[in-house]
Amino acid sequence: MTRPRPGHRAREAGPGEDVLPDEPTRRYADELAALLDAAGFPRMPARALMALLTSPTGELTGEQIGEVLEVSPAAVSGAVRYLQSVQVVRVRSLPRTRRRMYGLAPNWYTLTLTRLSLYGELSGLAGHRPVSIGPDTDAGRRVQEMGDFYAFLNRRFPELLEEWEAMKAQRGQQVEE
Numbered sequence: 001m002t003r004p005r006p007g008h009r010a011r012e013a014g015p016g017e018d019v020l021p022d023e024p025t026r027r028y029a030d031e032l033a034a035l036l037d038a039a040g041f042p043r044m045p046a047r048a049l050m051a052l053l054t055s056p057t058g059e060l061t062g063e064q065i066g067e068v069l070e071v072s073p074a075a076v077s078g079a080v081r082y083l084q085s086v087q088v089v090r091v092r093s094l095p096r097t098r099r100r101m102y103g104l105a106p107n108w109y110t111l112t113l114t115r116l117s118l119y120g121e122l123s124g125l126a127g128h129r130p131v132s133i134g135p136d137t138d139a140g141r142r143v144q145e146m147g148d149f150y151a152f153l154n155r156r157f158p159e160l161l162e163e164w165e166a167m168k169a170q171r172g173q174q175v176e177e
Contacts, residue, residue, distance in 0.1 A: 020068055021054050029054040029068075044071070048079035049088060052104050059103035061094070087111055110161060123151040 036046035083089035126147020
């Protein structure tokens with residue numbers, strides 16, 4: 001049985017629907033979302049993302065996300081629209097209904113690392129700053145440090161992703177043995 005929203009009656013899970021996360025799991029998901037929120041990720045998309053992450057199947061309908069988070073359909077709609085725009089969530093239509101199922105994109109957590117063009121652009125722009133913030137000014141030194149940092153990330157992230165994939169593959173082989 002799913003947890004009802006205030007003012008709504010509880011309903012049984014329908015065919016093909018998994019039971020929603022229990023209360024301790026919901027609290028844990030909220031803690032994870034709070035960390036993302038504190039790091040600058042929008043609050044409601046962070047909550048929706050963590051609800052999907054901690055759900056039994058990694059997929060929920062918009063209605064189920066609303067039940068888990070105890071929020072309106074409009075809040076869910078905005079959250080999943082944002083998550084789709086940053087490519088961490090995929091969507092599919094449920095057959096013979098108007099409902100949609102939202103799920104985590106494969107390797108969703110690596111997507112921020114694969115935006116190398118952003119890091120390259122930030123690094124490049126640091127070298128094209130106005131004369132008024134040249135290398136001998138405090139602002140110029142801050143901009144240069146930012147540019148150097150993003151150049152470093154631009155070089156290292158592909159290596160880190162390769163290392164991560166190798167670790168995952170090795171872990172998968174260990175599980176099979």
